[in-house]
Amino acid sequence: MSTKLKSLRVANFKSIREQTLELDSLNVLIGANGAGKSNLLSFFKLLNEMIGGRLQNHIEVQCGGASSVLHYGPKRSPYIEAELIFSTDTGLSKYYLRLVFAAVDKLIFAEESIYFQSEGHMVPYEKVIEGGHRETALRALADQASELGKTPPAKVIRRLLSMCRAYQFHDTSLSSGMRNQVYAEDNKFLRPDASNLAAFLYGLQRDDPTCYSRIRKTVQQIAPFFDDFELDPSAVGGNNVRLNWRERDSDELFGPHQISDGTLRAIALITLLLQPRESLPTLLVLDEPELGLHPTAINVVAALMKQAALHCQILTATQSTALLDEFDPSQVIVVERDDATRVSTFERLDPQKYADWLDKYSLHELWERNVIGGGPF
Numbered sequence: 001m002s003t004k005l006k007s008l009r010v011a012n013f014k015s016i017r018e019q020t021l022e023l024d025s026l027n028v029l030i031g032a033n034g035a036g037k038s039n040l041l042s043f044f045k046l047l048n049e050m051i052g053g054r055l056q057n058h059i060e061v062q063c064g065g066a067s068s069v070l071h072y073g074p075k076r077s078p079y080i081e082a083e084l085i086f087s088t089d090t091g092l093s094k095y096y097l098r099l100v101f102a103a104v105d106k107l108i109f110a111e112e113s114i115y116f117q118s119e120g121h122m123v124p125y126e127k128v129i130e131g132g133h134r135e136t137a138l139r140a141l142a143d144q145a146s147e148l149g150k151t152p153p154a155k156v157i158r159r160l161l162s163m164c165r166a167y168q169f170h171d172t173s174l175s176s177g178m179r180n181q182v183y184a185e186d187n188k189f190l191r192p193d194a195s196n197l198a199a200f201l202y203g204l205q206r207d208d209p210t211c212y213s214r215i216r217k218t219v220q221q222i223a224p225f226f227d228d229f230e231l232d233p234s235a236v237g238g239n240n241v242r243l244n245w246r247e248r249d250s251d252e253l254f255g256p257h258q259i260s261d262g263t264l265r266a267i268a269l270i271t272l273l274l275q276p277r278e279s280l281p282t283l284l285v286l287d288e289p290e291l292g293l294h295p296t297a298i299n300v301v302a303a304l305m306k307q308a309a310l311h312c313q314i315l316t317a318t319q320s321t322a323l324l325d326e327f328d329p330s331q332v333i334v335v336e337r338d339d340a341t342r343v344s345t346f347e348r349l350d351p352q353k354y355a356d357w358l359d360k361y362s363l364h365e366l367w368e369r370n371v372i373g374g375g376p377f
Contacts (some may be wrong), residue, residue, distance in 0.1 A: 010080075014068075019040075026331045030333070055135055177191070187202060242256060325364050
């Protein structure tokens with residue numbers, strides 16, 4: 001893994017007052033409901049929307065305004081600050097942003113900065129992006145540098161940020177994208193909600209049959225009745241595709257509305273984790289991947305996560321004791337929220353500290369007994 005997110009610092013975002021987190025290849029957040037796990041993951045969703053040029057829409061429509069994402073509102077926290085340090089083949093790269101509260105419950109950029117490692121020190125790129133803009137200026141700065149014939153560091157940072165992708169497959173309603181037809185060529189990457197799942201699988205079936213076969217066989221492990229997908233666009237108007245499928249030893253065709261919620265989420269997870277290695281994001285963020293899964297499927301997904309973590313970073317939050325037991329203590333980050341300050345804290349487990357306990361108990365038993373924290377007690 002030549003590129004990785006080495007560390008993240010976030011300040012004044014939701015329940016996070018200020019937190020610096022060192023990231024490994026596999027990072028598993030545990031904690032009580034409301035401790036702040038999903039708040040950290042949602043920061044990466046904000047980054048995804050920002051890089052796509054949709055920050056204002058995300059803040060207004062999906063978050064309900066800037067006041068909802070600022071730590072206890074703009075009076076207490078008038079800005080959000082973040083710093084991401086990436087390790088690459090050429091050294092360290094850092095991106096810094098500061099978003100400030102503005103009129104009509106908005107957030108605008110006060111500053112965007114790019115730093116690169118030089119002779120062992122982080123130094124600013126020759127141009128620090130000035131504040132006052134509503135959407136990220138990384139694209140404009142990259143385009144400007146390209147026109148001058150220079151290597152555009154902003155383009156490098158933009159690419160690194162775009163490869164930190166947050167996924168959540170909770171919406172399996174009848175109106176969800178996974179259960180409806182989608183444009184067949186919308187298959188460049190799997191969307192955060194897997195709304196283009198059928199198109200993505202169709203692309204793999206056509207262009208990477210070996211990868212598609214691995215996905216199909218893994219789906220059969222968690223759904224023994226399943227035989228294969230039927231993804232012919234001509235069956236849905238020529239340009240669209242739908243997640244049709246067949247059972248083993250049967251010619252009857254079934255539609256996506258005839259897949260259970262848990263099975264549909266499992267298919268999306270398996271597809272995400274078994275996609276071609278070169279297509280994996282730098283950082284893959286998953287919120288409660290175990291939702292609705294059978295214990296056997298949880299074991300399969302855990303194995304796939306560990307396999308994918310050899311080639312990309314994974315940051316996930318879970319409430320599943322079965323999933324937790326699949327990981328090493330050093331991969332676990334305990335999230336707690338202080339009753340007095342109402343601030344979320346994140347602390348990686350030290351296996352040596354709990355070595356005697358781990359000789360007698362499983363990781364989930366220590367969690368249930370509140371030995372390692374992360375409980376509602």
